[in-house]
Amino acid sequence: MSSTRGAKRPQSSEDDGHQKKKKGKDVVNDPEPGSVSPLDLASVSKPFKNPDYEGPKKFKNLKQILAAEKLLAAPLNAVTYSNIQSAPTLLPVGKYCDITGLEAKYTDPKTGLRYHSADLYMWISRLQLYQVQKYLSLRGAAVRI
Amino acid sequence: MGNPMELSRGPLLVDPEECLPYHLVTPPAAARRSSAEAIVIENGSWECRAGWSSEVTPRLQFENQVSKFRDRKAGKHSIFVGRDLYSDKNAMSVARSAFDSDVVTTPDVLEHVLDYVFFNLGIRGAIQHPIVFTEPWCNPRQSRKLTSELLFECYEAPSAAYGVDSLFSFYQNGGSFLHGGLVLSTGNHSTNVIPILAGRSVAAQSKRVPIGGSEATTLLQSLLELKYPSHPVKFTSHVAEHLLRSTCTVAPDYRAALRSFDDSSKLQAQDVCVQFPYNVVGKEELTAEALKERENRRKEQGKRLAEMAAKKREEKIQEKETHLAYLVEELQQHKATLRMEETNDDEEQQKAHGSSQEVADLEREIADVTAELQRAKNRLLGIDEPPDIPKRPPSDLINVDDSTLTEEQKREKRRQKSMVVAFDMRMKVAKEKEEQRQKMEEQAKVEEQRRLDDPEKWLANVKDKRQAVISRIKARQKKRTQLADRRSQASRNRARTVAGLARDDGGGRRRGKDDDTFGADDDDWGVYREVNRDDSGDEDEADRVELSKIDDLLAAHDPDFDANAEDELDEEAQRLRRSVAWRLIHGPEDSPPPTDNAAVAQRRHQVHLNVERWRVPEILFQPSLCGLDSAGLMEVVGDVLRNFSEPERQQMCQDVFITGSHSMYPGLRERVELELRSLRTVGSALNVRSAADPRLDAWRGAARWAQSDSFRKRLVTRQEYMENGGEYLKEIGTVLP
Numbered sequence: 001m002s003s004t005r006g007a008k009r010p011q012s013s014e015d016d017g018h019q020k021k022k023k024g025k026d027v028v029n030d031p032e033p034g035s036v037s038p039l040d041l042a043s044v045s046k047p048f049k050n051p052d053y054e055g056p057k058k059f060k061n062l063k064q065i066l067a068a069e070k071l072l073a074a075p076l077n078a079v080t081y082s083n084i085q086s087a088p089t090l091l092p093v094g095k096y097c098d099i100t101g102l103e104a105k106y107t108d109p110k111t112g113l114r115y116h117s118a119d120l121y122m123w124i125s126r127l128q129l130y131q132v133q134k135y136l137s138l139r140g141a142a143v144r145i
Numbered sequence: 146m147g148n149p150m151e152l153s154r155g156p157l158l159v160d161p162e163e164c165l166p167y168h169l170v171t172p173p174a175a176a177r178r179s180s181a182e183a184i185v186i187e188n189g190s191w192e193c194r195a196g197w198s199s200e201v202t203p204r205l206q207f208e209n210q211v212s213k214f215r216d217r218k219a220g221k222h223s224i225f226v227g228r229d230l231y232s233d234k235n236a237m238s239v240a241r242s243a244f245d246s247d248v249v250t251t252p253d254v255l256e257h258v259l260d261y262v263f264f265n266l267g268i269r270g271a272i273q274h275p276i277v278f279t280e281p282w283c284n285p286r287q288s289r290k291l292t293s294e295l296l297f298e299c300y301e302a303p304s305a306a307y308g309v310d311s312l313f314s315f316y317q318n319g320g321s322f323l324h325g326g327l328v329l330s331t332g333n334h335s336t337n338v339i340p341i342l343a344g345r346s347v348a349a350q351s352k353r354v355p356i357g358g359s360e361a362t363t364l365l366q367s368l369l370e371l372k373y374p375s376h377p378v379k380f381t382s383h384v385a386e387h388l389l390r391s392t393c394t395v396a397p398d399y400r401a402a403l404r405s406f407d408d409s410s411k412l413q414a415q416d417v418c419v420q421f422p423y424n425v426v427g428k429e430e431l432t433a434e435a436l437k438e439r440e441n442r443r444k445e446q447g448k449r450l451a452e453m454a455a456k457k458r459e460e461k462i463q464e465k466e467t468h469l470a471y472l473v474e475e476l477q478q479h480k481a482t483l484r485m486e487e488t489n490d491d492e493e494q495q496k497a498h499g500s501s502q503e504v505a506d507l508e509r510e511i512a513d514v515t516a517e518l519q520r521a522k523n524r525l526l527g528i529d530e531p532p533d534i535p536k537r538p539p540s541d542l543i544n545v546d547d548s549t550l551t552e553e554q555k556r557e558k559r560r561q562k563s564m565v566v567a568f569d570m571r572m573k574v575a576k577e578k579e580e581q582r583q584k585m586e587e588q589a590k591v592e593e594q595r596r597l598d599d600p601e602k603w604l605a606n607v608k609d610k611r612q613a614v615i616s617r618i619k620a621r622q623k624k625r626t627q628l629a630d631r632r633s634q635a636s637r638n639r640a641r642t643v644a645g646l647a648r649d650d651g652g653g654r655r656r657g658k659d660d661d662t663f664g665a666d667d668d669d670w671g672v673y674r675e676v677n678r679d680d681s682g683d684e685d686e687a688d689r690v691e692l693s694k695i696d697d698l699l700a701a702h703d704p705d706f707d708a709n710a711e712d713e714l715d716e717e718a719q720r721l722r723r724s725v726a727w728r729l730i731h732g733p734e735d736s737p738p739p740t741d742n743a744a745v746a747q748r749r750h751q752v753h754l755n756v757e758r759w760r761v762p763e764i765l766f767q768p769s770l771c772g773l774d775s776a777g778l779m780e781v782v783g784d785v786l787r788n789f790s791e792p793e794r795q796q797m798c799q800d801v802f803i804t805g806s807h808s809m810y811p812g813l814r815e816r817v818e819l820e821l822r823s824l825r826t827v828g829s830a831l832n833v834r835s836a837a838d839p840r841l842d843a844w845r846g847a848a849r850w851a852q853s854d855s856f857r858k859r860l861v862t863r864q865e866y867m868e869n870g871g872e873y874l875k876e877i878g879t880v881l882p
Contacts, residue, residue, distance in 0.1 A: 037232075038225055038228075038229035038230075038232040038233070039225070039226070039229055039261070039264075039265075040223045040224060040225065040229075041224035041225070041226060041257055041260050041261060041264070042213075042221070042222045042223050042224045043221075043223075044264060046260050046263075046264065047269055047270050047271070048263045048264075048268045048269075048270065048271060048272050048300060049260070049299055049300060050298060050299055050300070050301050053298050053299040055252055055253055055256065055294075055295070055299065056252065056291070056294075059250055059251045059252070059253075060250065060287065061245050061250055062245035062246050062248050062250055062285075065248070065250060065285050065287045065288060066285060068287060069285050069286060069287065072286075077349065079283055079348040079349050079351070080283060080285070081248065081281075081283045081284065081285045081353075084282070084283050084337075084348075084351050084352055084353045085352075085353055085355065085775075086352045086353060086354045086355075086775045086776045086781045086784075087775075087776055087784075088774045088775060088776065089768070089769065089774060089775065089776040089777065089780055090776070090780070091776070091777075091780055093767075093769045094400075094767055094769065094770075096403075096760075096770065099726055100406075100725060100726050100729055100756055101368075101403070101756035101757065101760040102403050102406055102407075102725065102756060103400060103403050103404070116725060117724070117725060119720060119721065119723070119724030119725065119726065120724060120725070120726055122720060122721060122724075123721060123724065123726050131371070131374075134367075134371055135371060137772070138364070138367060138368070138371075138771065138772065139769065139770065139771065139772045140771075140772020140773070141772070
């Protein structure tokens with residue numbers, strides 16, 4: 001996976017026929033040929049960009065985007081990002097030990113943790129409350145305090 | 146990426162520093178490219194790959210992360226993309242992604258990524274190439290609009306086309322849209338099931354499971370943090386990702402795989418020991434010479450100290466001698482004045498009396514100091530002095546009647562009385578102590594006799610006693626832990642007792658109005674012990690002293706006794722050591738804890754992966770394992786297939802295709818095939834295959850498509866974008882040749 005780590009930076013420009021300089025302020029020299037130091041994008045010229053373009057200032061997160069999509073006057077059977085989401089499972093949910101991940105035969109009524117064997121009950125009884133909550137939160141069963 | 150099966154032997158060496166995400170930047174070639182050649186950008190939320198359509202591999206492959214920050218010292222803005230952002234601490238902490246889940250939501254971040262792409266592709270002028278851009282399955286329109294705006298307005302691209310990565314991968318791997326198929330694509334945040342029939346994908350019947358590589362990485366990371374809470378190596382998401390990719394596998398039957406962990410020999414085979422780098426901070430080996438020198442130095446130091454102490458003692462003697470001389474002189478002066486004053490009149494009597502008192506005091510002090518001096522001198526000379534035999538204070542006046550005494554004598558009588566009483570008391574205490582000592586000695590003798598008479602019985606007796614002490618200590622420990630929990634029975638009992646003590650109305654158990662007999666029984670006071678949370682300290686201390694005495698006895702007389710085993714004291718810890726959880730955490734080998742520094746450090750920097758290797762990939766099939774109520778991959782596949790007619794189902798099952806960079810688990814294809822077979826009718830044809838290269842095939846497919854005619858037909862030009870807006874697409878990019 002790491003065979004090409006530290007690959008060299010681009011050395012020469014290909015389309016250097018038309019060097020169109022952008023607003024002078026952030027234009028510095030292009031990186032030295034053969035340099036392997038990290039490339040700081042703020043310090044290179046970007047002639048391929050429209051200097052007058054200004055992007056939107058406000059962004060919506062995915063939830064807002066999906067909410068907006070629902071409001072569109074689209075046909076009911078239109079396929080959208082939100083309606084291809086899989087439904088909740090109808091199969092019985094497996095019970096696994098919260099500590100080891102093995103099959104859980106028992107549930108501790110006090111903490112709600114599931115556990116595999118009697119030895120693990122001892123383990124559970126030594127856990128602090130915050131640890132119990134962490135274990136529970138792995139499977140989304142933690143109580144928000 | 147090695148084969149996980151090979152890793153079960155010997156520890157897997159992992160250096161967290163080396164676990165950075167994959168990064169490849171190929172320097173641009175010098176050749177001038179024709180404007181027909183397309184720039185292919187596979188914009189994944191995990192990794193971005195970009196390159197030219199005429200080439201086989203993308204020139205750029207980097208983690209899709211950007212960090213933009215202002216260095217206050219240097220006073221300049223910096224923007225780093227991909228691996229570069231790990232070169233700077235500031236950059237690492239403000240890394241951002243353009244994605245929310247797998248959808249592009251922040252175009253300003255994407256803008257930096259595209260800057261990086263075009264710059265590293267060697268473009269130094271206006272872009273004159275068409276662009277192929279990938280997007281997630283059923284990308285929301287708003288997101289596509291943002292991307293189009295960026296491509297056409299910011300970069301002024303002449304034309305662009307969108308496509309879905311998983312379908313590109315299907316296309317690259319020889320999938321035929323006409324013959325149909327079922328694409329299972331598992332990516333960074335989602336896993337899609339896309340049926341393909343009669344030349345096009347059936348979007349209406351497709352499904353998305355919100356599980357992907359990032360969910361798996363997060364789960365593995367938190368599992369490691371919980372399993373090794375005080376591990377010296379920080380489990381970063383990159384370390385977790387590395388471990389996920391190098392050790393995790395999909396079990397054909399998850400429950401059977403879990404059951405195999407009860408068998409310790411199988412556990413041995415499935416356990417992967419991960420060794421993180423460590424440094425040994427060891428004691429240097431000392432040579433004999435160095436040891437000798439150290440010994441000499443110690444001796445010399447001891448001598449010097451002894452000399453200093455002797456000098457100090459001599460100085461003290463000197464001091465005392467001068468003090469004595471001064472006292473003697475003072476005494477003589479007093480005596481002289483006393484003699485002179487004896488002739489004076491009565492008025493001065495009082496003063497003279499004071500003087501005579503002072504003389505007596507001085508004489509006493511002189512005697513004391515002389516004795517002290519003698520003792521000190523003896524000590525200096527090493528003479529053992531005879532033990533002090535306390536003298537009974539004079540008691541001549543005590544039995545004389547008051548009427549016959551003067552004022553002064555009366556005072557003296559009182560003094561003598563108190564002295565005598567104190568003396569008698571001291572003697573009594575000393576005698577009692579002596580008696581007790583004798584009694585103890587006698588007891589020890591009796592005990593010794595008993596031991597000699599019947600050693601076995603005696604030993605059993607002592608061991609019983611030891612057990613009793615240990616159980617007392619343990620009971621107190623238990624009570625303490627119970628009291629720490631507010632809801633335990635012990636805490637409730639205590640609260641009840643406190644309430645009862647505080648009640649004034651006679652309802653209390655102890656404080657009846659009429660029959661307040663509290664204290665009549667000595668045990669009544671025990672209630673305060675019950676109320677006090679931590680008074681068991683002294684009792685504990687006493688018990689521990691007794692325990693150590695018994696341990697000494699046993700150590701002297703029982704060859705089998707081992708006080709260090711501590712098994713009785715912490716029987717629970719012993720049981721924990723034998724439990725499954727212990728074996729899973731510390732490895733299946735039952736070796737004793739290492740003693741030398743290097744081995745200790747090595748152990749401390751190890752992590753054992755066993756159940757996790759199956760548990761983490763299993764979230765794809767059982768999302769409930771990471772707290773999601775969504776249906777798992779195969780349940781969704783079953784649902785999707787159910788919506789088609791049998792001939793259509795058959796057509797799709799002819800080519801079930803697994804792709805996506807999260808599909809790297811060994812055993813995934815087999816598992817899918819196994820479960821799919823159980824969904825299908827007996828004997829029906831089923832062919833499940835994986836992408837040849839799940840990571841890069843999507844990009845390759847896109848590059849190949851960019852050279853076809855259908856690509857040209859589906860390109861949206863800048864002109865068309867200006868007219869129709871950012872959501873405009875031709876045939877929604879899913880129909881491939």
